[in-house]
Amino acid sequence: MTRRLAASREILVLGDVNVDIIARVKSFPEPGEESLAPSLELHCGGVGANYAFALRQWCISPRLVACVGQDDFAAFLLRSLAKYGVDVTNVQRTSAAVTGLLYINVTPNGQRTFFGSRGANRFLKRLPGAGRLLNRTTAVSMMGYSFLDPGPETTAKQLLKAVRARGGWVSLDIGMAPSEQIPGKIMEIVKQVDLLFVSSDEAAVLTGIRDPRKSFRQLQKVGARDVVMKLGERGCLILHEGKLCRVPSFAVRTVDSTGAGDAFAAAFLQARLRGWPQAEAALAANAAGATAAATAGAGENMPTVRQLARIVRTQPLTQPWDAIRSQVLRRIRLLVSGTPN
Secondary structure, three states, X not given: OOOOOOOXXXXXXXXXXXXXXXXXXXXXXXXXOOOOOOOXXXXXXXXXXXXXXXXHHOXXXXXXXXXXXXXXXXXXXXXXXXXXXXXXXXXXXXXXXOOEEEEEEXXXXXXXXXXXXXXXXXXXXXXXXXXHHOOOOOEEEEEHHHHXXXXXXXXXXXXXXXXXXXOOEEEEEOOHHHHHHOHHHHHXXXXXXXXXXXXXXXXXXXXXXXXXXXXXXXXXXXXOOOEEXXXXXXXEEEEEOOEEEEEOOOOOOOOOOOOHHHHHHHHHHHHHHOOOOHHHHHHHHHHHHHHHHOOOOOHHHOOOHHHHHHHHXXXXXXXXXXXHHHHHHHHHHHHXXXXXX
């Protein structure tokens, strides 16, 4: 990365917070059919909340910037986040809309279909004293969804300017909807961030290039500084020792892919905050994404570091990645034991 990485273990997260209502069904219904689930699950969700929960599992202190409504769902979300040690003092309340809500239909193969609305997330306002908010941290994590609406976009640009003034760094996780709805705007923002998370599908939409390696290179050509491309079950693509390489994945039985990409990115961010090498950060991220896909739900159910360690410990890789796997496992064990690394 072109900017010095912060030694601080705190990071500001700007992103959506929603109530997730999850239904596990036998199959996706045809139009007009009924699809009854045995039960419904109520979770704290949204990409911002998922990041925050996942970072807490890594003993990182996230400060969340988001917006919720003036309803009981908002109270539930704020209680859930605070219970897990997430700083919610900068989560705004609005009467302009209800709290964001998603109904998530999950089939036995782990695939999920979303229905709902971002609700109050669209009404986030400019922050008073953004500079003071960044006094204890020099890293900001942003999502492409923040650039879909004027209010959150203003806040995102405000934070981008403030963290730049302090010599800090910014990550951006694009998301499919922003890739499809505001591709030109996203490509301009890409040039301004230090670390870019993008899936191969999002990259294809943004660049018009289906081949992941070619779309990766195209994002670099337009100004992306450090790209991490998520490939799902195939792992991820990174630039390692000057070469584009695919980081191997970990095999799991997919239960629910909700939040897997968020767990991936949060693991990579914590590694960068701790100064881990790029390859170790990517391998830890792959393990986190796999563990999340093998775990039901997201939000409060984001996988623990101990769960992740089991996958890393029990799945040897081919060299040179197995040596890197061993180093990641050593770091995780030190973290679990409370030893700084």
